[in-house]
Amino acid sequence: xxxxxxxxxxxxxxxxxxxxxxxxxxxxxxxxxxxxxxxxxxxxxxxxxxxxxxxxxxxxxxxxxxxxxxxxxxxxxxxxxxxxxxxxxxxxxxxxxxxxxxxxxxxxxxxxxxxxxxxxxxxxxxxxxxxxxxxxxxxxxxxxxxxxxxxxxxxxxxxxxxxxxxxxxxxxxxxxxxxxxxxxxxxxxxxxxxxxxxxxxxxxxxxxxxxxxxxxxxxxxxxxxxxxxxxxxxxxxxxxxxxxxxxxxxxxxxxxxxxxxxxxxxxxxxxxxxxxxxxxxxxxxxxxxxxxxxxxxxxxxxxxxxxxxxxxxxxxxxxxxxxxxxxxxxxxxxxxxxxxxxxxxxxxxxxxxxxxxxxxxxxxxxxxxxxxxxxxxxxxxxxxxxxxxxxxxxxxxxxxxxxxxxxxxxxxxxxxxxxxxxxxxx
Amino acid sequence: xxxxxxxxxxxxxxxxxxxxxxxxxxxxxxxxxxxxxxxxxxxxxxxxxxxxxxxxxxxxxxxxxxxxxxxxxxxxxxxxxxxxxxxxxxxxxxxxxxxxxxxxxxxxxxxxxxxxxxxxxxxxxxxxxxxxxxxxxxxxxxxxxxxxxxxxxxxxxxxxxxxxxxxxxxxxxxxxxxxxxxxxxxxxxxxxxxxxxxxxxxxxxxxxxxxxxxxxxxxxxxxxxxxxxxxxxxxxxxxxxxxxxxxxxxxxxxxxxxxxxxxxxxxxxxxxxxxxxxxxxxxxxxxxxxx
Numbered sequence: 001x002x003x004x005x006x007x008x009x010x011x012x013x014x015x016x017x018x019x020x021x022x023x024x025x026x027x028x029x030x031x032x033x034x035x036x037x038x039x040x041x042x043x044x045x046x047x048x049x050x051x052x053x054x055x056x057x058x059x060x061x062x063x064x065x066x067x068x069x070x071x072x073x074x075x076x077x078x079x080x081x082x083x084x085x086x087x088x089x090x091x092x093x094x095x096x097x098x099x100x101x102x103x104x105x106x107x108x109x110x111x112x113x114x115x116x117x118x119x120x121x122x123x124x125x126x127x128x129x130x131x132x133x134x135x136x137x138x139x140x141x142x143x144x145x146x147x148x149x150x151x152x153x154x155x156x157x158x159x160x161x162x163x164x165x166x167x168x169x170x171x172x173x174x175x176x177x178x179x180x181x182x183x184x185x186x187x188x189x190x191x192x193x194x195x196x197x198x199x200x201x202x203x204x205x206x207x208x209x210x211x212x213x214x215x216x217x218x219x220x221x222x223x224x225x226x227x228x229x230x231x232x233x234x235x236x237x238x239x240x241x242x243x244x245x246x247x248x249x250x251x252x253x254x255x256x257x258x259x260x261x262x263x264x265x266x267x268x269x270x271x272x273x274x275x276x277x278x279x280x281x282x283x284x285x286x287x288x289x290x291x292x293x294x295x296x297x298x299x300x301x302x303x304x305x306x307x308x309x310x311x312x313x314x315x316x317x318x319x320x321x322x323x324x325x326x327x328x329x330x331x332x333x334x335x336x337x338x339x340x341x342x343x344x345x346x347x348x349x350x351x352x353x354x355x356x357x358x359x360x361x362x363x364x365x366x367x368x369x370x371x372x373x374x375x376x377x378x379x380x381x382x383x384x385x386x387x388x389x390x391x392x393x394x395x396x397x398x399x400x401x402x403x404x405x406x407x408x409x410x411x412x413x414x415x416x417x418x419x420x421x422x423x424x425x426x
Numbered sequence: 427x428x429x430x431x432x433x434x435x436x437x438x439x440x441x442x443x444x445x446x447x448x449x450x451x452x453x454x455x456x457x458x459x460x461x462x463x464x465x466x467x468x469x470x471x472x473x474x475x476x477x478x479x480x481x482x483x484x485x486x487x488x489x490x491x492x493x494x495x496x497x498x499x500x501x502x503x504x505x506x507x508x509x510x511x512x513x514x515x516x517x518x519x520x521x522x523x524x525x526x527x528x529x530x531x532x533x534x535x536x537x538x539x540x541x542x543x544x545x546x547x548x549x550x551x552x553x554x555x556x557x558x559x560x561x562x563x564x565x566x567x568x569x570x571x572x573x574x575x576x577x578x579x580x581x582x583x584x585x586x587x588x589x590x591x592x593x594x595x596x597x598x599x600x601x602x603x604x605x606x607x608x609x610x611x612x613x614x615x616x617x618x619x620x621x622x623x624x625x626x627x628x629x630x631x632x633x634x635x636x637x638x639x640x641x642x643x644x645x646x647x648x649x650x651x652x653x654x655x656x657x658x659x660x661x662x663x664x665x666x667x668x669x670x671x672x673x674x675x676x677x678x679x680x681x682x683x684x685x686x687x688x689x690x691x692x693x694x695x696x697x698x699x700x701x702x703x704x705x706x707x708x709x710x711x712x713x714x715x716x717x
Contacts, residue, residue: 069662070658070662072681073677073678073681074681076466076680076681076682076683077677077680077681080466080680080683099467099683102466186576189662245553245573246552246553246554246573248573248576248665249552249553249554249573249575249576390663390664390666390667391666393664393665393666394664394665394666394667394668395666396665397576397577397578397664397665397666397668398578399578399665399666399667399668400666407486408486411486416682419463419465419467419682419683419684420467420468421467421468
């Protein structure tokens, strides 16, 4: 009898303790932050800011990072199932934002927030829908260039190429030394697509008003001759072995090691990549040069004014805390911390923070023509980016031809347009 | 039959109501949606007849490839899991000190999530840094190295191998239970009649195991047709679309916002599985041998 009373007392105490603990846990708010690998700087600065935020407010940020290749589809599925995280990072551009996250239905309206007017006005269209601002973004304009190892080039007596023939020639010379000429990575699913649409400004020189015509459906994307040329050249490089034998299994994150170890000579990366790589690997300091991607003989630098942005889930129970976190990130001292703590970020889209472009990079960009990339100005391009990545993967694997890739890109544009009842597609 | 122990019909109403509400009604609704242009961009729903079903058979779409891949995956994983599981069951029902430990080792992949198995095998099968190719180098079999997940000839085979490795333990356990239910007197009588081990397996063990074979075959086939996780994690349907299956296509359609097409694919899959399972169970029931 006595034992039974003791047992009941113990159970009751345990239950009380558990209830008290659960009550205490309920008061601590955790915001889930869903993103893809490329959505956060590799330096970890956003996670550090998350820790600072927790110290200041007691609100924890739980970062849930998903591989690039799966994120877009996963985010859409989660949003549609009502299971999106409190905060989600998504690539933002004026044309694809609605398709990607349906901001009017799923995102918190940030229009009246204080920090909105401090962002660069040129980025607002990328994070807005029907004149309301739904996202907060930080990266500056995105520029992709080829980085090359100057030592390898010097030893072989070769220079940075300015057209495709030169590019192919120097790759042949580099390959003979046993070094992979160009580090390419298909695992992330998006990297291989860059040459196709970053060359948009170059296509416009052959077809004036091209972007408007594509949006009005008076010109078919598969009829861009230079696009076909570039895809053919990409395939040629793969067939010649200029990407190495494991490029289909490589990931973008592996490019640093490949270049630093001298296993690869060139890589297509964001313009801030060189600064970060040199900082983290002193052995390569001063040895990285850049050149414009010369596919199809292009020499125009493509600029993407849009980048990824953070959105608050309108269905979250912690909207107040989400806005608190956004305001924290937008504080001037934290903006400065962000650019100081991310070597890849040469600029952010907040005019109050000075950019840190190296002089040689600024001079190089000024010496070339620039233009807006295709995915930021043409409908139904960015939304099929990962699918085009798969098309190119199929082409490299031998399951698809260049013409089939073009045909599929065009067909997919038509399907997306008809699904969204675009009036230009009747 | 004890009439006092038969429960009244209304005892099943609760279960039936749940079944209709959570299973039957959504299936019928899904069938209805497959005849519409239901999507995430517009709230209105329009009847489109058989357009979605016609799209499945268009030559410039990969849907027929996905169906074929699903059938191939189901057939080969069912076959290999059944054969390997059966032989492992025969092996581990012999009296042995380590039998329980061995069974546990073979069964343990079954408790791992597909995500973990997929991520681990992506690393193991990497062409340059993966354990498999490095091990082949180490033992002097470099000629056998492959791009296991990115070569068209090997990607699907690699997925089937990984899935078989994960699922064979479960099949083995079902067969062990079936083997233990076979009376030993049959084998003893066969030995006395001069039957060899192979003859006893073919003439006694396998016929007596038909109920177990039926169970694992139906389970493997229904799993095979519904496969998604292992393919999504290992190859995401790649290289290109070579290893895409119906459920990766359903996921893709729902992600694109084309719910009508996604529901069409799911509906076709549902009828396919129902038909196959029905005929399979019917065929196997006629071959059952009662102990």
